[in-house]
Structures are given as C-alpha cells and as structure tokens.
Amino acid sequence: MTSTRAEALHLTGERTVPGVPEENYWYTRHEAAYLALLPYCSNAVVLEAGCGEGYGASLIAEHAARVLALDYDEQTTAHVKRRYPRIDPVRGNLAFLPVAEGTIDVVANFQVIEHLWDQDGFLAECARVLRPGGRLLVTTPNRLTFTPDSDTPLNPYHTRELAPSELDNLLRDSGFEVELVHGLHHGPGVRALDERYGGSIIDAQLDVVLGSLPGQASWPEALLADVTAITAADFAIHGADLDASLDLVAVAVRP
Numbered sequence: 001m002t003s004t005r006a007e008a009l010h011l012t013g014e015r016t017v018p019g020v021p022e023e024n025y026w027y028t029r030h031e032a033a034y035l036a037l038l039p040y041c042s043n044a045v046v047l048e049a050g051c052g053e054g055y056g057a058s059l060i061a062e063h064a065a066r067v068l069a070l071d072y073d074e075q076t077t078a079h080v081k082r083r084y085p086r087i088d089p090v091r092g093n094l095a096f097l098p099v100a101e102g103t104i105d106v107v108a109n110f111q112v113i114e115h116l117w118d119q120d121g122f123l124a125e126c127a128r129v130l131r132p133g134g135r136l137l138v139t140t141p142n143r144l145t146f147t148p149d150s151d152t153p154l155n156p157y158h159t160r161e162l163a164p165s166e167l168d169n170l171l172r173d174s175g176f177e178v179e180l181v182h183g184l185h186h187g188p189g190v191r192a193l194d195e196r197y198g199g200s201i202i203d204a205q206l207d208v209v210l211g212s213l214p215g216q217a218s219w220p221e222a223l224l225a226d227v228t229a230i231t232a233a234d235f236a237i238h239g240a241d242l243d244a245s246l247d248l249v250a251v252a253v254r255p
Contacts, residue, residue: 016030016053016111017053022205022224024228028230030139031059032233033139034059037108038063040135042064043063045106046060046064046104046106046108047070047106047107050109050112050115052076054084054087056108056110057069057080058083058084068087068088069084069087070098071089072091072093077089094122095118095122095125101128102129102132103129105131106136107129107135109137109138110139111140112140114159114160114162115158119170120170123136123176124174135179135252136176136250138167138252141161142163142164143166164183164248167181167248176254177253178253179251180251181239182250183242183245183246183247183248184245184246185245185246186234186236187235188234196226201227204223205223208223
C-alpha cells in the first residue's frame with residue numbers, strides 16, 4: 001500500500017496520505033477532525049472542497065447520501081476515481097465551485113483555507129452552493145501555535161493562517177452563522193510523547209525531516225515506532241483553551 005500511494009501522489013510535505021508510517025502523525029491528526037465532524041454529514045449531499053488524496057471524502061461517504069470530491073489537480077482527481085469508487089471526483093477551481101446554487105447540504109473544507117489567496121471569495125462561493133440551513137465545515141492550523149511569532153506563514157504553501165477569533169470573524173463577515181469553533185489538541189498519549197521527546201513530538205519529527213537531504217530522512221527506530229502507533233483517538237477536540245489548540249475546527253451555517 002505504501003509504495004502504491006507514494007507513486008500515485010508524490011509526497012510534497014503538504015498532502016497527507018494514509019499508509020505511510022512517517023506521515024502517520026499528520027494523517028491521524030487530520031483523521032480525528034473528519035471523524036469528529038462526520039455526524040454533520042449524515043444522509044447529506046456533501047461537497048469536499050479540496051479533497052486531496054480522498055481518504056477524508058471516503059470517510060464522509062460512509063455516512064453521506066453523496067460526496068462530490070473537488071480538487072484542482074488532475075492527477076489527484078484521477079487517483080480518487082481509481083481508489084474510492086463511492087466518491088464522485090470533480091476537477092475544478094475553488095474560486096468558482098462547479099456546482100449549482102443551493103444544491104449542497106454540507107461543504108467540507110479541511111486544511112485548505114490557509115492555502116487560498118481569496119478566502120472571502122471562496123466563502124462567498126460556499127454560501128452560494130449551500131442550501132439555506134446548510135453547513136460549512138472548516139479545519140485549519142491555528143496561527144497562534146503554527147506560526148506564533150508572525151502574521152506571515154512560515155509554511156511556504158500557506159497564504160494566510162488564522163487565529164480562532166480571525167476565523168470566527170471571517171465566517172461571520174461572509175454571512176455565515178457560526179455554530180462552533182473548537183480546537184484540536186494532543187490527548188494524553190501524544191502529550192506523553194511530547195514529554196518523551198523533549199517537549200514536542202512535532203519538533204522531533206521535523207528535526208529528522210529538516211535535518212536530512214530530500215528523500216533521505218533517516219528515522220530513529222523508536223521515534224518511527226511511536227509515530228506509527230498514534231491513532232485518531234489520541235487527539236482531543238473541544239472548545240476549551242482555543243488559543244493553545246493546534247488546529248481550529250469550525251461549523252458555520254448558511255442562513
């Protein structure tokens with residue numbers, strides 16, 4: 001599975017895929033958000049705006065009436081079509097969603113909005129395609145912990161990261177009613193790994209990757225075993241201590 005996934009979708013450091021041990025922390029961290037938001041997708045027509053590898057859309061498809069998986073990259077949508085037959089992949093630009101007005105129950109946008117130059121325009125498109133009462137589900141890195149000392153993202157793939165209040169205001173200014181803004185945190189198991197690796201399991205992984213030549217990272221056996229053992233259940237999502245959360249998880253409603 002690992003080699004198939006790696007060949008199908010080149011690992012850039014931004015696209016997370018299942019089945020790759022070195023990616024497991026990021027994969028399960030993203031998976032935890034999908035699992036938490038699945039109840040909103042029950043029996044719904046869902047558009048995942050920015051589907052990536054497709055594993056999240058596949059999870060949603062287990063509960064939804066129909067899932068449209070939208071991505072701009074042609075190789076990605078071809079992969080999704082081959083790998084996940086329950087999903088309807090669509091190639092398109094998030095600036096102009098190729099969907100008729102008022103036809104979608106739920107728009108899912110997971111770890112994507114931070115990449116967009118025109119976040120307001122994208123949210124206007126989400127409001128257009130959602131039916132009244134439809135929901136927008138958003139996850140995104142928390143600027144306060146991801147790039148804590150600057151408004152300019154350290155990640156070269158990001159254009160604008162958001163703090164909790166900034167995400168809340170952005171959604172409200174776009175005409176949405178904000179139902180909740182929660183944060184994703186390390187649960188007890190990952191906090192124990194933080195302590196084991198000098199305060200941050202994230203930094204321990206970055207030290208391996210950034211300290212190696214591209215494609216030649218040499219992972220310490222114990223670290224890789226610990227990373228591989230992490231599951232989605234090792235993360236907690238709740239509304240407390242938002243500023244210290246790693247990712248933001250928001251649900252907004254189109255009036």
